[in-house]
Amino acid sequence: MSEDRDLLRGNIPTLILSVVSEAPSHGFAIAREINQRSDNLLQLKQGTLYPALHALERDGWITGAWEIPDAERPRKVYTLTEAGKTELERRTQAWGKFASAMESVMGGKRREQPI
């Protein structure tokens, strides 16, 4: 599984934006969600999660707000910004193109020629 580290490269921000785009959420819950949805294949570590969230906030794709529920630990809840929505769309498309390019090479297909 250690190989998935490299496969993950560059995709973690996309995954985080995806999850946050559905509903505002805090870091720990986002990681748990990614973990569960991928059936534990994609494991977001803490040393990756928090710096990634900070970078996304710095770039303006998400905004964080502290929430202090009664009788619970403080959480920083992140919400997707408008710019973040656009960024997610861009990244989703980039992923699609990339995955399709991978299949093209692995499947031995030649690029499509216009008629």
Add this chain to the structure above:
Amino acid sequence: MSEDRDLLRGNIPTLILSVVSEAPSHGFAIAREINQRSDNLLQLKQGTLYPALHALERDGWITGAWEIPDAERPRKVYTLTEAGKTELERRTQAWGKFASAMESVMGGKRREQPI
């Protein structure tokens, strides 16, 4: 396009093994092939290509042999080994699982539950 650098991470050896598995080929041609099949989306740079080939040879997945055609530059032609064939299968499966996990997270799907 600069973002595809990160997406490529960890997939380059798989792409190289894929191309070589179809027919023995030399470095420069392998890169050209990947480039063309992906419609120039996946660009294998020389600073990536040659070290990657050396690593694959070191690990025993491919073997290189110098070929000196008449009136042409010498080339190092790489062939997939038996172990390399297994490795390629393993990597192809890993890619499939990873891509499907990505889709699961991005699509908001929950992991399938047994009945």
Add this chain to the structure above:
DNA sequence: TTGACATATGTCGCTGAACAAGGTATAGTA
């Protein structure tokens, strides 16, 4: 009440893949 565990946030230093930029050399072409 003591310990273990899950939750929840964060930082710091390391590693290693991919890249940029450089090198060598030959064949063909303008």
Add this chain to the structure above:
DNA sequence: TACTATACCTTGTTCAGCGACATATGTCAA
């Protein structure tokens, strides 16, 4: 003569992800 494409290679840099650690609270069992 200069340029381009082919064909091989190395060195130093960069930075995403990770391991390991620190901190703190709520819950639950021994």
